[in-house]
Amino acid sequence: DAKTTQPTSMDCAEGRAANLPCNHSTISGNEYVYWYRQIHSQGPQYIIHGLKNNETNEMASLIITEDRKSSTLILPHATLRDTAVYYCILYNQGGKLIFGQGTELSVKP
Amino acid sequence: GAVVSQHPSWVICKSGTSVKIECRSLDFQATTMFWYRQFPKQSLMLMATSNEGSKATYEQGVEKDKFLINHASLTLSTLTVTSAHPEDSSFYICSARSARLNTEAFFGQGTRLTVV
Numbered sequence: 001d002a003k004t005t006q007p008t009s010m011d012c013a014e015g016r017a018a019n020l021p022c023n024h025s026t027i028s029g030n031e032y033v034y035w036y037r038q039i040h041s042q043g044p045q046y047i048i049h050g051l052k053n054n055e056t057n058e059m060a061s062l063i064i065t066e067d068r069k070s071s072t073l074i075l076p077h078a079t080l081r082d083t084a085v086y087y088c089i090l091y092n093q094g095g096k097l098i099f100g101q102g103t104e105l106s107v108k109p
Numbered sequence: 110g111a112v113v114s115q116h117p118s119w120v121i122c123k124s125g126t127s128v129k130i131e132c133r134s135l136d137f138q139a140t141t142m143f144w145y146r147q148f149p150k151q152s153l154m155l156m157a158t159s160n161e162g163s164k165a166t167y168e169q170g171v172e173k174d175k176f177l178i179n180h181a182s183l184t185l186s187t188l189t190v191t192s193a194h195p196e197d198s199s200f201y202i203c204s205a206r207s208a209r210l211n212t213e214a215f216f217g218q219g220t221r222l223t224v225v
Contacts, residue, residue: 043202049213087152101152
């Protein structure tokens with residue numbers, strides 16, 4: 001079973017920041033927080049991952065709380081092409097990627 | 110990121126026939142590959158994990174004799190749906206992980222299977 005909890009859906013205005021929360025209160029010390037997204041009828045796309053420090057790449061930023069029990073994925077300037085289902089996953093590198101239900105993000109003009 | 114290619118992108122087959130789906134890692138050696146199934150409006154469900162040169166490990170409830178997985182090389186894994194039935198119609202997605210990278214898994218574009 002997935003060990004993360006995400007809101008079912010969110011809306012965001014085009015050009016604004018999209019902040020997607022994820023709760024993972026049972027995270028263990030060797031588990032990373034990974035984010036993937038899936039655009040309709042495509043395979044999931046890797047976005048970003050982190051262990052305990054905040055991370056940033058060309059796609060997004062990942063903010064992990066100090067106790068590591070929750071995190072937030074930030075898309076700084078959402079576009080219509082960012083409309084997708086976003087999955088927050090706990091991953092023990094070398095283990096299995098188990099998907100939860102994810103958050104369906106709708107970016108609106 | 111690394112590239113994983115699935116073939117075919119979609120397939121329609123008659124009930125009772127078998128269908129083979131290929132998953133290739135194009136620019137890295139995939140020591141581990143994962144196969145998922147996704148029904149409409151649902152999340153991805155892990156079916157099995159395969160390591161190169163060894164038998165696949167199936168998740169609970171997945172019939173290993175129906176979903177045959179072969180991972181004979183470091184760049185190719187195949188999923189064969191045997192004696193397909195309409196309830197097997199789904200979106201099948203593979204994922205590959207490199208031992209060298211051993212970080213994120215990379216996904217194929219998926220295969221839409223329709224059994225009529």
